[in-house]
Amino acid sequence: MTTEAPTAVRHRDGVAVIDLVGDVNAGAEESLELAWAAATAERPDAVVLNFGATGYINSTGIALIVGLLAKARARGLPIRAFGLSPHYREIFEITRLADFLAINPDEDTAVHGTEGGRHG
Amino acid sequence: MTTLTGSLRRRFLGRPAATRTAELAKAPQGEHTAAVDIAPNDPLLAYLQSAKGPVDVQALQLDSPALVALKAADVKLAVPLVSQGELIGVLNLGPRRSEQEYSTDDRRLLDNLAAQAAPALRVGQLVRQQEAEARTRERFEQELEVARLIQQNFLPKELPELTGWHVAAYYQPAREVGGDFYDVIPLPDGQVGFVIGDVTDKGVPAALVMAATRSVLRAFAQRLIDPGAVLEQVNDHLSPDMPEKMFVTCFYGVLEPRTGRFRFANAGHDVPYVKTVDGSVELRARGMPLGLMPGMSYEEKEMDLSPGDSVLLHSDGIVEAHNARREMFGFPRLKEAVARYPGGADVIDRVLADVHSHTGPDAEQEDDITMVTFQRSAAAANQPPEDLLAEFEVASVEGNERLALERVGLAVAPLKLSPARLERLKTAVAEATMNAMEHGNSYRADQPVCVRVLAGPELVRVQISDRGEAPPAEPAEVPDIEAKLAGLQRPRGWGLFLIKNMVDESREINDDDRHTLELTMRLGGDDDD
Numbered sequence: 001m002t003t004e005a006p007t008a009v010r011h012r013d014g015v016a017v018i019d020l021v022g023d024v025n026a027g028a029e030e031s032l033e034l035a036w037a038a039a040t041a042e043r044p045d046a047v048v049l050n051f052g053a054t055g056y057i058n059s060t061g062i063a064l065i066v067g068l069l070a071k072a073r074a075r076g077l078p079i080r081a082f083g084l085s086p087h088y089r090e091i092f093e094i095t096r097l098a099d100f101l102a103i104n105p106d107e108d109t110a111v112h113g114t115e116g117g118r119h120g
Numbered sequence: 121m122t123t124l125t126g127s128l129r130r131r132f133l134g135r136p137a138a139t140r141t142a143e144l145a146k147a148p149q150g151e152h153t154a155a156v157d158i159a160p161n162d163p164l165l166a167y168l169q170s171a172k173g174p175v176d177v178q179a180l181q182l183d184s185p186a187l188v189a190l191k192a193a194d195v196k197l198a199v200p201l202v203s204q205g206e207l208i209g210v211l212n213l214g215p216r217r218s219e220q221e222y223s224t225d226d227r228r229l230l231d232n233l234a235a236q237a238a239p240a241l242r243v244g245q246l247v248r249q250q251e252a253e254a255r256t257r258e259r260f261e262q263e264l265e266v267a268r269l270i271q272q273n274f275l276p277k278e279l280p281e282l283t284g285w286h287v288a289a290y291y292q293p294a295r296e297v298g299g300d301f302y303d304v305i306p307l308p309d310g311q312v313g314f315v316i317g318d319v320t321d322k323g324v325p326a327a328l329v330m331a332a333t334r335s336v337l338r339a340f341a342q343r344l345i346d347p348g349a350v351l352e353q354v355n356d357h358l359s360p361d362m363p364e365k366m367f368v369t370c371f372y373g374v375l376e377p378r379t380g381r382f383r384f385a386n387a388g389h390d391v392p393y394v395k396t397v398d399g400s401v402e403l404r405a406r407g408m409p410l411g412l413m414p415g416m417s418y419e420e421k422e423m424d425l426s427p428g429d430s431v432l433l434h435s436d437g438i439v440e441a442h443n444a445r446r447e448m449f450g451f452p453r454l455k456e457a458v459a460r461y462p463g464g465a466d467v468i469d470r471v472l473a474d475v476h477s478h479t480g481p482d483a484e485q486e487d488d489i490t491m492v493t494f495q496r497s498a499a500a501a502n503q504p505p506e507d508l509l510a511e512f513e514v515a516s517v518e519g520n521e522r523l524a525l526e527r528v529g530l531a532v533a534p535l536k537l538s539p540a541r542l543e544r545l546k547t548a549v550a551e552a553t554m555n556a557m558e559h560g561n562s563y564r565a566d567q568p569v570c571v572r573v574l575a576g577p578e579l580v581r582v583q584i585s586d587r588g589e590a591p592p593a594e595p596a597e598v599p600d601i602e603a604k605l606a607g608l609q610r611p612r613g614w615g616l617f618l619i620k621n622m623v624d625e626s627r628e629i630n631d632d633d634r635h636t637l638e639l640t641m642r643l644g645g646d647d648d649d
Contacts (some may be wrong), residue, residue: 059614
């Protein structure tokens with residue numbers, strides 16, 4: 001069982017892509033903080049969260065994503081996502097995370113920001 | 121002449137009128153000496169009662185211990201104080217200071233003095249008596265209030281809502297609070313315990329025994345389930361400390377709401393009735409009242425309650441209610457009422473109306489009246505049985521919600537839930553398990569979370585239980601993403617929100633030592649995929 005998400009940060013076309021791996025739960029907090037710091041250090045145009053390699057996301061993980069959204073909002077930084085399973089896409093919609101984090105079907109769309117979504 | 125001293129006055133005023141006393145004051149120096157009590161059966165009392173004026177003590181010849189004492193104390197004259205024909209005191213005089221005999225004028229003066237003093241003394245006595253009675257009444261009322269408070273605190277604050285059943289209860293204490301009590305206890309596997317009891321005696325002692333009985337019974341009900349075994353243990357625990365001449369009658373039954381099976385045992389309580397299509401049926405089981413002696417056994421019986429059947433548990437305040445001719449309401453009348461009236465809450469209202477009609481409108485309620493009724497809904501015909509698909513525990517260790525999620529996923533696999541609904545159920549199970557580990561068990565590894573998975577033809581239920589040690593830390597507020605982003609709500613607090621949105625129904629079940637969240641998912645429900 002994976003208890004934390006080792007994250008990697010890539011930069012592509014002026015956008016920082018955070019590749020989340022494994023579970024997004026309380027154990028992912030520290031690595032997510034580090035990834036966020038690395039992703040935003042070079043002042044990207046946007047941050048993209050890649051959920052393609054994640055498994056289980058619980059309510060604590062959702063709270064961590066809310067925390068990232070709050071940070072992005074504070075600096076006027078768009079934040080987008082892709083790779084979510086239908087189930088977690090539903091959860092992002094129920095919780096209205098999807099209103100503040102554009103959910104895209106793939107990385108290209110997410111990086112180029114062509115999908116809709118409100119950005120606080 | 122001696123005077124009626126302050127001490128003497130206090131002695132007379134402070135005693136009830138039925139006790140006759142004499143007080144001796146030694147004349148020469150006006151010193152006050154020891155009092156002389158006159159026993160109620162002493163012939164001196166009758167003599168003084170009928171005496172016409174002061175009595176020459178030294179010359180009096182009576183077989184009277186008090187007279188002997190008076191003579192020994194050198195009392196010369198005893199002046200009866202009589203008010204409204206009743207001897208309320210005696211004024212005793214020693215020798216005159218002049219050592220001369222009391223003259224006729226002295227005696228006349230004393231007689232007049234006694235005639236004046238007696239009514240005043242009587243008024244004083246009555247005032248004291250009324251003050252004492254008022255204090256006694258006040259103390260009695262205070263004790264009744266304490267008894268009421270104890271009883272109210274140990275009666276259920278609310279009744280459970282049982283699917284397919286109507287549960288109702290009525291409790292009205294008499295002015296002089298008796299020892300009635302009832303209880304409805306949530307038990308494992310969705311079973312429910314029904315209790316009705318009556319402690320002999322009234323007031324605070326009965327209320328305290330009632331509280332102890334209720335607590336002990338609740339504790340054993342959770343552990344033992346079987347009604348006979350529960351009463352046996354309760355009896356063994358109560359007997360050593362039961363006050364003399366007190367005992368408890370108690371009926372205890374365990375209902376399986378889903379099937380209608382009702383197992384029961386009775387410790388000498390009034391026999392409950394069941395309204396059935398065939399009329400009233402008595403729920404008889406043999407057993408001695410609780411607290412009389414340890415080591416008793418209690419017969420256990422059972423009855424399958426069909427849709428429409430209604431059980432009435434009752435206390436003796438109903439059947440022993442008297443009318444003006446001192447005739448009791450009686451068991452036959454109650455049995456007939458149960459057969460005739462609708463079940464559920466209706467039977468309570470109608471029986472009460474019958475009892476009031478029997479006693480008359482102005483009659484004071486003689487004893488506590490308690491009724492508990494539960495009726496199986498006629499529409500709840502034969503709910504299909506459920507299968508236990510899985511039952512397991514997970515230690516309260518962070519991350520272990522994944523174990524629960526995966527095991528529930530495996531358990532429900534044969535049910536062929538749609539992928540979307542299966543994922544929702546698993547998320548709800550994970551969140552409920554997290555809450556149980558964190559809030560219920562404070563993440564103590566030795567306090568496991570218990571998970572049960574039950575399935576019927578139309579639904580699957582997952583019950584997740586913890587020790588219920590702490591109130592849920594989840595906020596009551598609905599999580600609002602905008603408020604969270606604005607810093608008006610903390611980022612966390614999504615657990616219960618997710619649970620409620622993931623399953624078709626969720627409900628909490630609390631009992632004395634655990635908290636359970638039950639998640640229900642209908643099979644073949646709408647699939648949003």
